[in-house]
Amino acid sequence: MQKLITRLAQKNPSKIILAVLDGLGGLPLNGRTELETAATPHMDRLARISACGLHTPVAAGITPGSGPGHLSLFGYDPLEHQIGRGILEALGLGLEIMNTDIAVRCNYATMRDGVITDRRAGRIPTDRSSKLTELLQENIPNIADVKMTFAPGMEHRLAVLMRFPHILDKDAANIPDTDPQLEGRPPLKPSGSSQSAESVAAVAEILIARAHELLKHEEKANFILMRGFSGKPDIPTFEQAFGLHALAIATYPMYRGLAKLVGMHAPELKGTVEDEIAFLRANYDAYDFFFLHVKKVDSFGEDGNFAEKVKRIEEFDQLLPQIVALNPDVLVITGDHSTPAVVRGHSWHPVPVLLRSPYVLGGLCSSFSERECLRGEFSIFPTVQLMSFILANALRLKKFGA
Amino acid sequence: MQKLITRLAQKNPSKIILAVLDGLGGLPLNGRTELETAATPHMDRLARISACGLHTPVAAGITPGSGPGHLSLFGYDPLEHQIGRGILEALGLGLEIMNTDIAVRCNYATMRDGVITDRRAGRIPTDRSSKLTELLQENIPNIADVKMTFAPGMEHRLAVLMRFPHILDKDAANIPDTDPQLEGRPPLKPSGSSQSAESVAAVAEILIARAHELLKHEEKANFILMRGFSGKPDIPTFEQAFGLHALAIATYPMYRGLAKLVGMHAPELKGTVEDEIAFLRANYDAYDFFFLHVKKVDSFGEDGNFAEKVKRIEEFDQLLPQIVALNPDVLVITGDHSTPAVVRGHSWHPVPVLLRSPYVLGGLCSSFSERECLRGEFSIFPTVQLMSFILANALRLKKFGA
CATH class of the missing domain: 3.40.720.10 (Alkaline Phosphatase, subunit A)
Structure with missing residues (x-):
């Protein structure tokens, strides 16, 4: 039609x-x-x-x-x-989206001894989480040739835009959430079932590790969970x-x-x-x-x-x-x-x-x-x-x- | 949707x-x-x-x-x-239907010298046809490993449920009616165009022959015509x-x-x-x-x-x-x-x-x-x-x- x-x-x-x-x-x-x-x-x-x-x-x-x-x-x-959750979150936080981007909505979370003990990091105040998001932006401007943009959300929320140097295929964002859904469980490792999704998952994995390294002394928000990986709809x-x-x-x-x-x-x-x-x-x-x-x-x-x-x-x-x-x-x-x-x-x-x-x-x-x-x-x-x-x-x- | x-x-x-x-x-x-x-x-x-x-x-x-x-x-x-005619008839007569079943609605008919002379066996009274249906049930409880269930309907009508020992594929019920539609013509032989339909048609053919043998001395209802072969919809x-x-x-x-x-x-x-x-x-x-x-x-x-x-x-x-x-x-x-x-x-x-x-x-x-x-x-x-x-x-x- x-x-x-x-x-x-x-x-x-x-x-x-x-x-x-x-x-x-x-x-x-x-x-x-x-x-x-x-x-x-x-x-x-x-x-x-x-x-x-x-x-x-x-x-x-x-x-x-x-x-x-x-x-x-x-x-x-x-x-x-259909518009992916990550894309919608990024739009809501005012990010510009290009067709080489993968958008993800993230939560600050609390991790202890390898398991998630609070999926929302005690809903930390927005002014505090915004500072942490600034810290991530300053210290992780890119991962290899992928440009990283972080946008602060309310309380425990933030969005991440991964801008790749080239257009990815349709499967690239097909990456399950790393949020284990239940507390007391370890976070899931980002993983993709196609070559393009694997390359995105690899960037996400490095991001999670580097964010954890930067946040490890935080009492509550010492980890990030990633959800709703999505690309710009065509x-x-x-x-x-x-x-x-x-x-x-x-x-x-x-x-x-x-x-x-x-x-x-x-x-x-x-x-x-x-x-x-x-x-x-x-x-x-x-x-x-x-x-x-x-x-x-x-x-x-x-x-x-x-x-x-x-x-x-x-x-x-x-x-x-x-x-x-x-x-x-x-x-x-x-x-x-x-x-x-x-x-x-x-x-x-x-x-x-x-x-x-x-x-x-x-x-x-x-x-x-x-x-x-x-x-x-x-x-x-x-x-x-x-x-x-x-x-x-x-x-x-x-x-x-x- | x-x-x-x-x-x-x-x-x-x-x-x-x-x-x-x-x-x-x-x-x-x-x-x-x-x-x-x-x-x-x-x-x-x-x-x-x-x-x-x-x-x-x-x-x-x-x-x-x-x-x-x-x-x-x-x-x-x-x-x-879509629900097959045989299935609907069987449901109407209160039969339980399983996904290994083929249901057929049947007519008692009159056959003389190899041709159908009355497709409804003179609309014989229900009490008489019910007795004949009982006779078929008693004498044909199964054909090889296929369990047969006969259900009496009004006047010349009955339904047959053929319960196979295994699930049949979607083509199995694709068997044309044996009713020649016009009187003065011979009944059609059940036939299937796929292997699974052939196996169902073979059972139907035996059923028709055995029913004719049991009914051959009936003045009117000496034959059965089979219509609306169908399986349980998925x-x-x-x-x-x-x-x-x-x-x-x-x-x-x-x-x-x-x-x-x-x-x-x-x-x-x-x-x-x-x-x-x-x-x-x-x-x-x-x-x-x-x-x-x-x-x-x-x-x-x-x-x-x-x-x-x-x-x-x-x-x-x-x-x-x-x-x-x-x-x-x-x-x-x-x-x-x-x-x-x-x-x-x-x-x-x-x-x-x-x-x-x-x-x-x-x-x-x-x-x-x-x-x-x-x-x-x-x-x-x-x-x-x-x-x-x-x-x-x-x-x-x-x-x-x-």
Whole structure:
């Protein structure tokens, strides 16, 4: 399907804005969902003149992580393009990833007499572990011709990026975790079942030994465990797949990282949603496609904080006229997955979406909510098809067949 | 897809009840369907607070048999996992099937001068044919090391189970019917195109000859025709596929048999729907998942008896509070296919479903019917996805990707 879209894609001067309210979809508390509870006059007005529906990020009943949620929104089949745990961790910590990299998420751990006695090194404070990660970076800048990059995470966490001097094959990251899972057991030795994976495992083994040597006098964090070895997924870029020159506007590193995986430009950015919109406006002439990411909606859903999630939705709605004022050819408002406050986490529920363009039916939904979107002209559809609808509405897809 | 579900499945103490009203879906007579005509206050109340929709058992326009209808409900792709005719017949006659078995449905027939003059032996009375089947069982307990089990059916019908001492390969049952289809023709000789099928065909040939020898003085039923050679389908069990310990509650052997094919526990049971519910209650602590099958709804649909089908739906509705009182984490009410009285048989129409759990939108349907379910949050979806929704609502599926 994606190949067909790529074949039919054509360029034109249209502008597309995809606003993603992370974890937007919800469930009722006292009869009304977060979206139904929130006062959202601007989104409601748009919903009345837009194509609306609900999209299923991965498949019926499947709860998506942020990786598959965003890949689907970007038009890539999330079952075909899976993002490794190490890569996602590295993206979340703001590391740039190249196709010669192997990323690993690591834990500081406590080792005594050859066995792991604490897999999380007593969850040491972040300021302490960050110092240790700096120490590793200073003392292990490379292992042979492999450049090492260490990124501090929260508490016992860190990520390691091993940059090889050449591209590795697909099997290279196929290395089981060294974490023994149970305490009282020795750590596992990194091992690979192919030649390329063996060469990566050999680097990892040296890294573990050198880190242990540097950390051996630490009371708790005297060892590192490595998990989720993964390479950069082989995904066609947004430009290649859709002919779009795209800008990602996101304040959280992971979402900029996901956008970069598909070749979007994703400069570092801090600030509020209003700052994000200002950035959108400032860069509006330079790109075709804008992915604008609003994080806090999801965060409060994850906390089970219904009222705050509602407030964040309302906050976005108040700012929406600033986006509408740009008068994009296609404006889409949706989420990457649902995060109902009553679930306190991501969920499998399809996500409401509205798409405004001159080429929609409209007139089917009275407001923007899960239940109203069900009446919309898109009905329920796989998220991966959203980009097709977007491109079509931007008149960026040629006719198929004569 | 099923592999993904299996990979994500996790156990927890939740309880799931799947109530299947066989042939539930209907069509209007004087403007209202069976469900719309029936007084169903309890199902209507549930529909208002449940996720509702319609599911398509096999594909658009396809009328499913009971086998594919139930396999889909159980979460197995009915196109991938096909159940042979012989196996279905044997299940319907209450035979236990092992993976070393080949099942065949047979007809008593009349042979004169080497040709079949009546393919159904004048539809001899069941009590007479049962006696003949007993005769065959007594005289042909085995053929070489193959154990033979004969099961009497209605009128000219019987089933034969050939139990081999070892597992046969997938081709072993690939044996054309011996029924010549037209009277005045000789029966066909059993023949296989692979070595394993040849060995099965050889046993069948001996069986036909020995049966003819035993029956040769019968005026009508002096021969047997064999059809639908089939082996036990290779289906992962419910426990393997979903991590569910499941109990089937059904009074008809075929439905217990279908449940056993996927590894459900399916003890023999007689009685009314109320007896079935009592059995559910008595076993509620011992299982995770309960498949409760209500047959009569379909039976009256098949007879074209609209009023009786309505009554059976009402009867179930009156008993529903007893099921609701168990307070399962997920309660589903649906059918395995539609059997509109006006069609007098199974039909291709999607089947109404309601799913009650704490994680639904609800509030979209005012009652439980084909037309109301169309407004529900599930919309129209493939039946095979129902198990994914069930597992998700039972919080038995881990997140996909990070």
